[in-house]
Amino acid sequence: MAISTKFTEVFGVEHPIAQGGMQWVGRAELVAAVANAGGLGFITALTQPTPADLAGEIAKTRDLTDKPFGVNLTILPSINPPPYDEYRKVIVDAGIKIVETAGSNPGPHLPMFHDAGIKVLHKCTSMRHAVKAQSLGVDGISIDGFECAGHPGEDDVPGLVLIPAAAKEIEIPMIASGGFGDARGLVAALALGADGINMGTRFMCTVESCIHQNVKEAIVATDERGTELIFRSLRNTARVASNAVSREVVEILKGGGQFEDVKDLVAGVRGRKVFENGDVDAGIWTAGTVMGLIHDIPTCDELISRIVGEAEDIITGRLAGMVGAGEAELASV
Numbered sequence: 116m117a118i119s120t121k122f123t124e125v126f127g128v129e130h131p132i133a134q135g136g137m138q139w140v141g142r143a144e145l146v147a148a149v150a151n152a153g154g155l156g157f158i159t160a161l162t163q164p165t166p167a168d169l170a171g172e173i174a175k176t177r178d179l180t181d182k183p184f185g186v187n188l189t190i191l192p193s194i195n196p197p198p199y200d201e202y203r204k205v206i207v208d209a210g211i212k213i214v215e216t217a218g219s220n221p222g223p224h225l226p227m228f229h230d231a232g233i234k235v236l237h238k239c240t241s242m243r244h245a246v247k248a249q250s251l252g253v254d255g256i257s258i259d260g261f262e263c264a265g266h267p268g269e270d271d272v273p274g275l276v277l278i279p280a281a282a283k284e285i286e287i288p289m290i291a292s293g294g295f296g297d298a299r300g301l302v303a304a305l306a307l308g309a310d311g312i313n314m315g316t317r318f319m320c321t322v323e324s325c326i327h328q329n330v331k332e333a334i335v336a337t338d339e340r341g342t343e344l345i346f347r348s349l350r351n352t353a354r355v356a357s358n359a360v361s362r363e364v365v366e367i368l369k370g371g372g373q374f375e376d377v378k379d380l381v382a383g384v385r386g387r388k389v390f391e392n393g394d395v396d397a398g399i400w401t402a403g404t405v406m407g408l409i410h411d412i413p414t415c416d417e418l419i420s421r422i423v424g425e426a427e428d429i430i431t432g433r434l435a436g437m438v439g440a441g442e443a444e445l446a447s448v
Contacts, residue, residue, distance in 0.1 A: 136187020282308025339407025
C-alpha cells in the first residue's frame, strides 16, 4: 500500500500522514510509533522543560525508531519566552532533518535550520500566512482549517474552502490540518489539492499516546459538537474540549471578562494534569471537532495502515467506479 505525493517525496516518508506537534502529547513513544508506521511524527520541543530534556527525548525516540521524525518548535509571543536559540541548537546538534514551526514568523529560524540541511514545515491558519511563509523559503506548509484543535486563527474558514484556496497559490508540498481522522478525510484532502494530512486529536487517541486512558475514552465518547471556542473576544481563539472549565471560561469572557479573570482557569499546569491524571474537568485541554469521527483506540500502525488502505480502496474502487459507470451509461445511449 502506498500513496505517493510531493509531501512523501520531499520529506522522505512512506505515507502522506503527519502527527504534528502537540503540547504534552508529542513524546518519544507516540512519535516513534507514527514513524515506524510510515508517517511523520513530531516531538514537541516545548513539552520538554529544558533544551537538555529535549536532547534526551530525541535520543529516546531514536532508540525506538530508525525512521524519519521531526521536532516541532512553536514560537509564540511571551513575557518570559523560552530559550528558543538553545532549543534550536539542540535540534541542529542532534542531527534532526525535519522541523515543524508554528506560531510566529519562521523567517528568523530558517537560516540556521537550512544551513544544517533541515527541512522546515510551517503551520499556518490562513492563505496569506501560507503564501508569506512560502516566500520566505520554507520547504512545506501545513494549513489549518477552522475545524482544528488549538488555535484556528480568527478568519473562521473551514478546510473545504481554505485547502483549495491555498493550493492555488502554494507550489511547495502542503498538508491539510483540521478535521482529519480517517481515509475519507485523506482522499478529500488530496482531491482539494493538498499533498497529505496532519492529524492531532486522532493521534491523541491511540495506544502509544501518553495521555491518560480516561481522556482517550472521553474522545471516543464525544461527538463533533464536543468543543468550545475560548478567547474569541480576545482575538486569540482556541478550540478546546468542552468541559466544566472551558464552558466557565466562555461565559466569563462573554460577560465582558478579560484574560486576568480566567488566567487561573486556563493555566497550562491544569491542562497537563488532565492528561496525566485523567480528570477531564481538571482544566482546559485541546481537541478538535474530529472527535465526532473517532470511535476506537488503535495502535498507530493499525490506524495509519487502515487509513491508507481504505483511501486506496476509495480512490481505485468507489470513485473510479463512478467514472466508469458514467462512461458505460453514455456508451449504452
